[in-house]
Amino acid sequence: MPKIVDHDQRRAEIVDGFLRIVARDGYEAATTRALADELGVASGAIWHYFRNFDRVVEAAAIRTIDNTTARIERASSGLRGLALFDAVVHEVLPFDKETRDEAAVIVGFWGRAATRPLLTARMGGETVWWDRIRLALDEAVEDGELDPATPTERIVHLLASVTSGQQVAEVLGAGSTTSEEHGAVVDTVLLPWRTRVTSTPSTQR
Known part of the structure; x- marks a missing residue:
């Protein structure tokens, strides 16, 4: 049975990760690579939920x-x-x-x-x-x-x-x-x- 993914929840988790990086390391540190590391996923996994990094910043x-x-x-x-x-x-x-x-x-x-x-x-x-x-x-x-x-x-x-x-x-x-x-x-x-x-x-x- 295919795994059911809550897209809204995953998007929220990505935004949470972005905001944690900004709060801990500063805005410039919040890169795609840093965000993927923060979430413990491959960079490509982020783009299942956001079109690009601009949209992550927008959501934040x-x-x-x-x-x-x-x-x-x-x-x-x-x-x-x-x-x-x-x-x-x-x-x-x-x-x-x-x-x-x-x-x-x-x-x-x-x-x-x-x-x-x-x-x-x-x-x-x-x-x-x-x-x-x-x-x-x-x-x-x-x-x-x-x-x-x-x-x-x-x-x-x-x-x-x-x-x-x-x-x-x-x-x-x-x-x-x-x-x-x-x-x-x-x-x-x-x-x-x-x-x-x-x-x-x-x-x-």
Whole structure:
């Protein structure tokens, strides 16, 4: 009787292996050969489940986005205003080992996608991030934490660019940027709109 293979499970195991290599040895170490060794299979076995290595990187990027979104859902429960804002930002910016590893995966994917027009990933999970940031800013205005004239929609778009830039800076700087420095960049975006009732920016932990 032929062996039944769960393709979704095997694909997930390959992505798990890729992410383990990135976390342990760095993004550049995550090659086809290294991935095959990590999984204990021949290189060709990987291609039964992925068309090529680009698709492995894409799947890892999707997994990373989904993991971040799940953390945001947990961390932001019951929060509002700037407390909610800080909780979301802490799950997106490269503040710790986990989010720094994630930055390496995402920036690595961007690098491949920039030269491969047909390589696209389902990044819809990011919509949750910005919807949550938008809600947090609107609540902060309502609660008096931010000035009533705060251009919340423009700030959301600015933060999307800023957080992407901080992930790139983290990867290019090989971890030389501290979590305090990452947080300071985001705090500076809101600084002109903070009111006297606003507590000291908490993104600089």
